[in-house]
Amino acid sequence: MTTLDRARAAAESVVDPELPMLTLADLGVLRAVELAADGAVRVAITPTYSGCPAMAAMRDDLVRELRGAGFAEVRVRIALDPAWTTDWITPRGRAALAAAGISPPGPAPRRGGPVVLDLLPPRRDVRCPRCESADVELTSEFGSTACKALYRCRACLEPFDHVKEI
Amino acid sequence: MPAHHDHESVYSGLLVNDAHWAFGTDFEDPLAGVDTTVPDGVDPAVLARYCLVLGDDALVLSHRLTEWCGRAPDLEEDIALANIALDLLGQARLLLARAAAADPSCVPALPEGSPVPAEDALAYFRADRDFGNVRLVEVPNGDFAETTARLLLFATWRLALFERLAGSRDAVLSAVAAKGRKELSYHRDFAGRWFLTLAQGTEESRRRVLDALGGLWPLWPELFRSHPVETAAAQAGVGVDPASVAAEVDAVLARVFAAADVPRPEAAPRVGGAGRDGAHTEALGRMLAEMQVVARAHPGGRW
Ligand SMILES: [Zn+2]
Numbered sequence: 001m002t003t004l005d006r007a008r009a010a011a012e013s014v015v016d017p018e019l020p021m022l023t024l025a026d027l028g029v030l031r032a033v034e035l036a037a038d039g040a041v042r043v044a045i046t047p048t049y050s051g052c053p054a055m056a057a058m059r060d061d062l063v064r065e066l067r068g069a070g071f072a073e074v075r076v077r078i079a080l081d082p083a084w085t086t087d088w089i090t091p092r093g094r095a096a097l098a099a100a101g102i103s104p105p106g107p108a109p110r111r112g113g114p115v116v117l118d119l120l121p122p123r124r125d126v127r128c129p130r131c132e133s134a135d136v137e138l139t140s141e142f143g144s145t146a147c148k149a150l151y152r153c154r155a156c157l158e159p160f161d162h163v164k165e166i
Numbered sequence: 167m168p169a170h171h172d173h174e175s176v177y178s179g180l181l182v183n184d185a186h187w188a189f190g191t192d193f194e195d196p197l198a199g200v201d202t203t204v205p206d207g208v209d210p211a212v213l214a215r216y217c218l219v220l221g222d223d224a225l226v227l228s229h230r231l232t233e234w235c236g237r238a239p240d241l242e243e244d245i246a247l248a249n250i251a252l253d254l255l256g257q258a259r260l261l262l263a264r265a266a267a268a269d270p271s272c273v274p275a276l277p278e279g280s281p282v283p284a285e286d287a288l289a290y291f292r293a294d295r296d297f298g299n300v301r302l303v304e305v306p307n308g309d310f311a312e313t314t315a316r317l318l319l320f321a322t323w324r325l326a327l328f329e330r331l332a333g334s335r336d337a338v339l340s341a342v343a344a345k346g347r348k349e350l351s352y353h354r355d356f357a358g359r360w361f362l363t364l365a366q367g368t369e370e371s372r373r374r375v376l377d378a379l380g381g382l383w384p385l386w387p388e389l390f391r392s393h394p395v396e397t398a399a400a401q402a403g404v405g406v407d408p409a410s411v412a413a414e415v416d417a418v419l420a421r422v423f424a425a426a427d428v429p430r431p432e433a434a435p436r437v438g439g440a441g442r443d444g445a446h447t448e449a450l451g452r453m454l455a456e457m458q459v460v461a462r463a464h465p466g467g468r469w
Contacts, residue, residue, distance in 0.1 A: 077199020
């Protein structure tokens with residue numbers, strides 16, 4: 001294992017503070033892990049939403065994990081471009097969300113040209129993560145965190161979170 | 167005690183170490199490691215003021231929306247408005263930080279050794295006359311219909327601006343806009359759906375949303391009046407002249423009004439200065455007094 005591989009493995013093991021069933025890598029917010037000429041590890045992370053309150057916690061967790069793996073000097077920078085999209089959540093991340101009772105996002109909307117106004121409740125191919133029924137209803141477009149919508153399953157009657165496509 | 171791995175319980179780390187909380191004692195530069203070099207041929211003061219006024223729009227409306235916390239008609243709407251406020255606060259923070267990085271002289275001076283970051287100094291230590299937000303965002307919330315109508319107007323306008331701003335020559339503004347437009351499209355559609363629901367609901371809900379729209383309409387033309395700083399930013403290729411999005415915004419609103427069977431209001435523009443020049447309504451001063459009082463009382467405080 002090269003030094004860079006070790007750094008990458010350590011960084012990729014850090015979990016998201018708000019979705020702790022996911023690693024930052026599986027969430028797609030870990031954008032780069034590099035070795036600087038002076039031996040420091042340089043890590044880039046990107047916020048999911050502009051107001052993401054967890055950036056400092058992510059930074060602290062990355063620094064702690066990498067120090068624990070023997071890297072004394074760690075520099076974490078913010079990468080704003082390109083903007084995060086739910087399409088970056090890995091297949092393993094989607095499986096982890098579903099296993100934790102959170103419905104993973106569908107494909108993000110395609111960009112290009114003005115965003116079309118949508119006055120109808122969003123139509124998504126959402127299934128209840130508990131009983132897999134497709135008979136679900138949207139309770140609110142905004143859920144427990146900025147990245148989630150709130151749904152209710154009409155079959156098993158349980159509420160659940162859905163990660164919104166962006 | 168058995169040895170346990172850090173991630174054995176996902177919350178174990180949170181309980182032993184306060185520094186872990188993102189909203190605790192630890193401020194971070196929201197542009198840490200981002201290249202904030204001002205593009206060639208752009209006046210840093212123009213770029214800074216332009217970012218500041220766009221940031222002020224978001225900051226002031228964010229604060230107004232947080233006034234709904236715990237008071238919205240139901241829990242879902244309470245959470246929705248708080249989430250929208252958080253998105254706008256995030257946009258404001260990035261834009262204020264970008265303004266400070268472009269032209270540090272726009273940041274109010276604080277006592278030596280104050281730990282207050284630049285974007286907070288801008289948010290909490292400027293007077294109302296130094297805020298450049300449009301007046302639409304500062305007037306009090308009113309009822310849920312007024313909040314819905316204002317959010318529809320604001321998000322429709324800002325989304326159109328951000329669609330174009332994503333092509334800014336300033337890489338930071340471009341990235342903030344590319345991210346923000348995803349959020350704003352959720353805000354606009356949320357407000358649009360509620361506008362429709364209220365307009366087609368009961369006689370009372372329709373009356374209220376029509377009153378709300380009519381009451382806000384005099385403040386609407388101000389959003390499309392090109393201010394010299396917007397014109398200069400647009401000419402330098404970093405900003406967008408708001409007059410250039412008027413037709414597009416109008417077309418979107420026309421669709422909402424048609425679906426809701428609501429006539430386009432005809433109220434005359436409100437007289438007086440423009441928010442972009444720091445000429446505000448009384449409401450902003452009162453809002454800022456509450457928003458800023460704690461920070462101003464403790465300019466050396468850590469939060
Ligand atoms: Zn179910």
